[in-house]
Amino acid sequence: MAGVISGRLAAIIHHHHHHHTTLIPTHLHQQPTIKLPTIHARRPSTMSASAITPTTSLDNLTIQPTIPSSGCWSEFAGNISGEWDGFGADFTVDGKPIELPENVVPNAYREWEVQVFDWQTQCPTLAQPDNSSVIYKLVRxxxxxGCEADAATRYSVEERVIGGEDNMVSSFAYQASGCYTAVWSTQKSASLKVLELEHCLIDPRDKESRVRVIQIVSVEGNKLVLKNIKVFVEQWYGPFRNGDQLGGCAIRDSAFATTKVLNGSEVSGVWQRSNSIARFQDSPNILQELVAVDGIEKSARDADSLVLLPRNLWSSKVELEDGEKTCCEVGWLLEPGRAITSKCVFSINAELKEIIVSSETAA
Incomplete structure (x- = not known):
């Protein structure tokens, strides 16, 4: 059974007798009173990406436009910028949660045979509204x-840059809403390339809530092989502060790695969708707006091809048109019969053809 220990972690107790229960040592029941930073109760409809000046080397970042700025980019920059905090977990290709390394788990949990699967995370993000660039950090x-004084001790910090002279992304497609899909490429060796397909989906009913699902894919010859999946469930906590704000028990959400996974029958069958597309094949632009296309498409989804995940999420990698295309998809079931999806479509040579973000309803 999954549970939250002192607002920080989801844990599963595995006793030798296979009896599962959530166990909290008695000394953890006493919660200290802590003073939290003031945060905005509601997100402003239009947010300046530079509302709060960053206090580190990000101040000195020189950014060159990658594509001409537009009203869509400015709106996207406002919706993506800020402090996105929450929880993250890794999953196998079968959707099984991966336990955190033993060396990062407190002795108290190990003594009680607690397995920890979730990181608490921060993702401070700053997008420039006047030129096409984004910088963000993933902080674990x-x-x-409990809510100890060192609750915000950082285990790792990974910084990524989109656009400008320090660009790190291979392809990036975005919507004004704050949704985006990014392809990150790493050449591990002369014969091995690894892609990270990052799908960021904003809840259209609540733009302070989002998920990021990252499919780790190796390119073996011309074949794409899914290796594992990373999931981040995040909420917006205020304008950009470079991660210098919340942590510990201030997080509104809870750990999720061992919670119930999506029921495949809820997303299988025939669905109809309206698409927004960015086409990258034969295009010099690595940053592109997702442009809505006319018409409604219908397609069938087979539950057997899906990796079912918690929080009503799924991942899939399927071959289309007799192997001429490979489609790597992530989906989020918002409510029964309604979903949003993000797809990266690759050619037979494992080259990105297009990115498609869709609003879907059950047919």
Whole structure:
């Protein structure tokens, strides 16, 4: 059974007798009173990406436009910028959660045979509204017992740059809403390339809530092989502060890695969708707006081809048109009969053809 220990972690107790229960040591029941930073109760409809000046080397970042700025980019920059905090977890290609390394888990949890699967995370993000560039950090915080003073101790920090002279992304497609899909490429060796397909989906009913699902795919010859999946469930906590704000028990959400997975029958069958597309094949632009196309498409989805994940999420990799295309898809079931999806479509040579973000309803 999954549970939250002191607002920080989801844990599963595995006893030798296979009896599962959530166990909290008695000294954890006493929650200290902590003073939290003031945060905005509601997100402003239009947010300046530079509302709060960053306090680190990000100040000195020189950014060159990659494509001409537009009203869509400015709106996207406002919706993506800020402090996105939450939880993250890794999953196998079968959708099984992967336990955190033993060396980061507090002794108290190991003594009680607690397995920890979720990181608490921060993702401070700053997009420039006047030129096409984004910089964000993925911060993983060390697990702690309760709301301790060191609840925000960082385990790792990974910084990524989109656009400008320090660009790190291979392809990037975005919508004004704050949704985006990014392809990150790493050449591990002369014969091995690894792609990270990052799908960021914003809840259209609540733009302070989003998920990021990253499919780790190796390119073996011309074949794409899914290796594992990373999931981040995040909420917006205020304008950009370069991660210098929340942590510990201030997080509104809870850990999710061991919670119930999506029921495949809820997303299988015939669905109809309206698409927004960015086409990258034979295009010099690595940053592109997702442009809505006319018409409604219908397609069938087979539950057997899906990796079912918690929080009503799924991942899939399927071959289309007799192997002429490979489609890597991530989906989020918002409510029964309604979903949003993001797809990266690759050619037979494992080259990105297009990115498609769709609003879907059950037919």
């Amino acid at each position: 915080l060390l697990p702690t017992v």
